[in-house]
Amino acid sequence: MTQTKHIEMRGVRKTYPFFTLDDLSLDLEPGQIMGFVGANGAGKSTTIRLAMGLIAPDAGDIRVLGHAIPEAQGAAKRDIGFVSSEMRLLPHTTIGWHMQFISSIYPEWDAPYAEALVKRFNLRPAQGSGGLSQGEQIKALLMLTLARRPRLLILDEPTNGLDPVARHEVMTEFMDVLRDDNRSILFSSHNTVDVERISDRITFIDRGRVVDCNDKEDFLERWRRIHLQLPPGVTLPHLPGIVSRVVDGQFSTLTTNSYSDGLLALLGNTVRDVQRMSLEEIFVANVFHHREARGQ
Amino acid sequence: MNIVTRKLVSKELYVNRWFIAGGAFSGVVSVCVAALGKAGFSVGSLMWITAIIALGVMLALYGVMNERKERSMLFVLSLPLSIADYVRAKMLGLALCFFIPWLVASVAAIVLVLAKGDVPDGLVPYTVLLSVYMLANFLVLLCWTLHVNSEAWISAAIVLTNMGVSIYMFVVGAQPGLQDHLYGPTPVWNQTAWTILIVELGVIVLAFTLPFLLAARRRDFI
Numbered sequence A: 001m002t003q004t005k006h007i008e009m010r011g012v013r014k015t016y017p018f019f020t021l022d023d024l025s026l027d028l029e030p031g032q033i034m035g036f037v038g039a040n041g042a043g044k045s046t047t048i049r050l051a052m053g054l055i056a057p058d059a060g061d062i063r064v065l066g067h068a069i070p071e072a073q074g075a076a077k078r079d080i081g082f083v084s085s086e087m088r089l090l091p092h093t094t095i096g097w098h099m100q101f102i103s104s105i106y107p108e109w110d111a112p113y114a115e116a117l118v119k120r121f122n123l124r125p126a127q128g129s130g131g132l133s134q135g136e137q138i139k140a141l142l143m144l145t146l147a148r149r150p151r152l153l154i155l156d157e158p159t160n161g162l163d164p165v166a167r168h169e170v171m172t173e174f175m176d177v178l179r180d181d182n183r184s185i186l187f188s189s190h191n192t193v194d195v196e197r198i199s200d201r202i203t204f205i206d207r208g209r210v211v212d213c214n215d216k217e218d219f220l221e222r223w224r225r226i227h228l229q230l231p232p233g234v235t236l237p238h239l240p241g242i243v244s245r246v247v248d249g250q251f252s253t254l255t256t257n258s259y260s261d262g263l264l265a266l267l268g269n270t271v272r273d274v275q276r277m278s279l280e281e282i283f284v285a286n287v288f289h290h291r292e293a294r295g296q
Numbered sequence B: 001m002n003i004v005t006r007k008l009v010s011k012e013l014y015v016n017r018w019f020i021a022g023g024a025f026s027g028v029v030s031v032c033v034a035a036l037g038k039a040g041f042s043v044g045s046l047m048w049i050t051a052i053i054a055l056g057v058m059l060a061l062y063g064v065m066n067e068r069k070e071r072s073m074l075f076v077l078s079l080p081l082s083i084a085d086y087v088r089a090k091m092l093g094l095a096l097c098f099f100i101p102w103l104v105a106s107v108a109a110i111v112l113v114l115a116k117g118d119v120p121d122g123l124v125p126y127t128v129l130l131s132v133y134m135l136a137n138f139l140v141l142l143c144w145t146l147h148v149n150s151e152a153w154i155s156a157a158i159v160l161t162n163m164g165v166s167i168y169m170f171v172v173g174a175q176p177g178l179q180d181h182l183y184g185p186t187p188v189w190n191q192t193a194w195t196i197l198i199v200e201l202g203v204i205v206l207a208f209t210l211p212f213l214l215a216a217r218r219r220d221f222i
Helices: A046-050 A074-077 A095-105 A111-121 A134-146 A164-177 A192-196 A218-224 A261-270 A281-295 B001-016 B017-034 B037-069 B072-077 B083-115 B121-147 B151-173 B191-213
Strands: A007-016 A019-028 A035-037 A059-065 A078-082 A152-156 A184-189 A201-206 A207-217 A224-229 A240-246 A251-256 A272-274
Touching: A007 A035, A019 A046, A019 A207, A035 A046, A035 A192, A035 B017, A046 A059, A046 A078, A046 A152, A046 B083, A074 A078, A078 A134, A095 A111, A095 A134, A095 B001, A111 A134, A111 A164, A134 A164, A152 B017, A164 A184, A164 A192, A192 A281, A201 A218, A201 A281, A207 A218, A207 A281, A218 A281, A224 A261, A261 A272, B001 B017, B001 B083, B017 B037, B017 B083, B037 B072, B037 B083, B037 B121, B037 B151, B072 B083, B083 B121, B083 B191, B121 B151, B121 B191
Parallel strands: A035 A184, A035 A201, A078 A152, A152 A184
Antiparallel strands: A007 A019, A007 A059, A201 A207, A224 A251, A224 A272, A240 A251
């Protein structure tokens, strides 16, 4: 039997005066960890707010955990843990009050796990929400979310504004959470290092459009930077899968999204070096390639 | 009402506990001041009106606008509830936060009028009408605050509802059916008083219902 997709978006459009999220389609399978990467203003938060039902699409269909969104968002959110870097705890309360509040709403609340997270994140239940730093706010929100063990985690730039130590603590906790095969995560960030660390599938978004979506390993295997030295008077023929070409005299640098032994064989002994690309380099090259293709 | 809505109503009462306590306390203190002779009555009455208006403004500002601005609304909206549930909880919760101190202050004011010999009992209808007006005034402000996103529009509503109290006191106090009996020895509930009360109750019902028809149906809530 096919399992219900945790997130399913088809042809979603959302228009604002100066921004349009256009024809967005996205699938998140159970147990999958999807890194959702885009520059600031690319449409990551808009997509996440659509998935949470906080805004309604102008066109297209959204289903989360099998529920139609935004209509059945109440039922869907029972199994969604949502944390955003923009989110804050309620004022005039303490972390302990929030723990009590969340545990009274979610019967799945795991009190021992919550206590363990409080210790690991160095939080104090008596601490007032007003005096928490950005890092403490995020850690408290993550503790409140993780301790109720949701099936789907939607994280909107959760490591934004965290110092390196806090970021490490949070990312380590994510790695632990990932051991649960039935839980899926949509992790939005412009920090490709974090995304590369935890994701098994990656979607790139730019200026309101999904520009690429694939398995992380596939991205890392397909994309290469190839340095060539061409003999005088020889020009490169048209090659498939070359997204950029920088020529400097007899030296050329090709960026490809279709690296294979076949391509290497075609280039022959002109190849001087082949470099693997980081996710950040792949993202940037991908974005520029698509902007060029769209004439932007 | 589902469990999340109930929890959110309780949350409003907890988060705004100091406003509730402060509002009730100020209302009672104002009435005590009003009991201190003629000058005390004028000062106490002003304090009483100011306390109730300030309570309403604080609840609208902190309960709705600040929750939006400080992004704790995102936390609330991440809970298993619909936008309609959120609006329902907000409306009920904040109305209750206002209602408790408002009731304390209103009852204290009516008791003062009835108990104090030098204050004519004829003031009772006017006091009741003014109290109910203050409740309607707050609900209109709350309804508006839930409906609009703009801080400027909310500020404008605060100014207008504040001004509304003075205008109301002047216009309603000058109605012949009320003015004629203000200083009488007994409360007179004539047609004028009942008509004003019914209009006020109508505004309360409308202000309480509109958010469920408008704000709860908004497609984009943030």
